[in-house]
Amino acid sequence: MSEYQYYEFLAVDRPLSEQELDQVHALSTRAEITPTSFTNEYHWGDFRGDATKMVEQLYDAHLYYANWGSRRLVLRLPDTLLRAETAAPYCAEESLRAWTRSGHTLLDFSLSSEDGGEWDVETSYTLSAFVSLRAELAAGDLRALYVAWLAGLTVWELMDDDEEEYARELEPPVPAGLATLTGPQRALADFLHVDGDLLAVAAETSRPATTTAVDKKALAAWIAALPAAEKDMLLLKAALGTAPQPGLRLLARYRDATIPSPRNAGERRTAAQLLDAANRHRTERERLRKEAEAATQRARALEMSKARDAHLTRLARDTEQAWRDVDNLIAQKKPAQYDIAVTLLKDLREIHARAGTSAEFHQRAAGLRETHRGKPALMRRFDDAGLLSS
Structure with missing residues (x-):
């Protein structure tokens, strides 16, 4: 350094x-x-x-x-x-x-x-x-x-x-x-x-x-009570520059006295x-900071949970369209679309589980694996996500 x-x-x-x-x-x-x-x-x-x-x-x-x-x-x-x-x-x-x-x-x-x-x-x-x-x-x-x-x-x-x-x-x-x-x-x-x-x-x-404000009347009365000779000397020193800032000196003395x-x-x-x-x-x-952080995290988790519930509710209104969207995404044969398809499949798995139709999900998922088993990049994504295992 x-x-x-x-x-x-x-x-x-x-x-x-x-x-x-x-x-x-x-x-x-x-x-x-x-x-x-x-x-x-x-x-x-x-x-x-x-x-x-x-x-x-x-x-x-x-x-x-x-x-x-x-x-x-x-x-x-x-x-x-x-x-x-x-x-x-x-x-x-x-x-x-x-x-x-x-x-x-x-x-x-x-x-x-x-x-x-x-x-x-x-x-x-x-x-x-x-x-x-x-x-x-x-x-x-x-x-x-x-x-x-x-x-x-x-x-x-x-x-x-x-x-x-x-x-x-x-x-x-x-x-x-x-x-x-x-x-x-x-x-x-x-x-x-x-x-x-x-x-x-x-x-x-x-x-x-x-307050730092000075009562002008009280200060004036205090200055008036100072000996005349002392005030003359202060003015003389101020004029000659031998006693800088006589005002501060006077204010300091006034505050000391009052x-x-x-x-x-x-x-x-x-x-x-x-x-x-x-x-x-x-x-x-530190305890209060940690409590505040925990409260913030809980509130954020609650908001995320509400947002996800709202998303799944919208998706559940037309699950057939969601399955078609999965087919269309896979058909594009692009890594980014594969990722989106896997995310959508996770959502469908949760929707079917909530509806008590998990068997239907696994049956249709198995069909997807069979249809696209020749796409190794897609198969790796299925396996990494814990979906559609054979």
């Missing part, structure tokens, strides 16, 4: 400067580079840059995957929108890291080659599928973080490791709306191979998603409890 690696970087909050672009161009001669993006595919060799440092210093999002299974998504947000401490409860060695660098929080969603499995060559991703996660996280929607924690739990289950550790590990706070993931969140779950049954049972204690943090509806579940529940969910889902 040939090697394949995909690298993509996006600058969302600000474009790269000319000096920064020169720095990036020095890393690759084949990459597609613009002031806001870097994209390259490798079928041999490797990327010369340090992807982590590039996100820490230049870009707001990075996507990487390789056909041997490794996959990685890194998002960078101003730490005023999301603090690393907020993400910390959701971090797992196997799937999510969070740290702070130069006033930004970085989130590293990843699976190693062992955990990611072989890449499906028919599947491809771009950052457009994930970049909206930044805005969701900035708005206080932490579902992507919980999804990443579940990815780590999925890896644990595959490892079949220390069950005592599973019993000690408690789930992080369950965000609202886990049962109704957004498109980017669903893409992240697929990207990180989150088990669907595990996600389903994890969502059982999740409150319904709250929307309660995610809480578990009941007691926090352990990893072992979630994995056991996922196994039960998987077993029940």
Whole structure:
């Protein structure tokens, strides 16, 4: 299998400067580079840059995957929108890291080659599928973080490791709306191979998603209550471009002040409890699937039986014509017509059996064999079908 690696970087909050672009161009001669993006595919060799440092210093999002299974998504947000401490409860060695660098929080969603499995060559991703996660996280929607924690739990289950550790590990706070993931969140779950049954049972204690709409009057009142000096400083930084997206910062602060943090509806579940529940969910889902398949097969068999009964009823209205049709088909001396004649004879055998005239069928069938015994291709078809044996 040939090697394949995909690298993509996006600058969302600000474009790269000319000096920064020169720095990036020095890393690759084949990459597609613009002031806001870097994209390259490798079928041999490797990327010369340090992807982590590039996100820490230049870009707001990075996507990487390789056909041997490794996959990685890194998002960078101003730490005023999301603090690393907020993400910390959701971090797992196997799937999510969070740290702070130069006033930004970085989130590293990843699976190693062992955990990611072989890449499906028919599947491809771009950052457009994930970049909206930044805005969701900035708005206080932490579902992507919980999804990443579940990815780590999925890896644990595959490892079949220390069950005592599973019993000690408690789930992080369950965000609202886990049962109704957004498109980017669903893409992240697929990207990180989150088990669907595990996600389903994890969502059982999740409150319904709250609306993302903002009450303009309430927001206006909250902004009006901010100190004038603070608002002046926000406007100054926005004008100078030293504090990108002041609107998101304000909305994040407003939501922190007015929307309660995610809480578990009941007691926090352990990893072992979630994995056991996922196994039960998987077993029940498979049982229901098999029952549905069996019901479908029964319904299909019933329809086929009804159709055959209707066909035989029509044929029984004039069996003499059916016998003449058999003679005419055999007379054409063609393999396809022989096949049709044999099928028609099977129908006649069943019709005569239903009417209690099987003896008549066998007598007329014996006559056919005697008449056409010089046609070996037809005789073989009679024998294979169990008809007209001598």
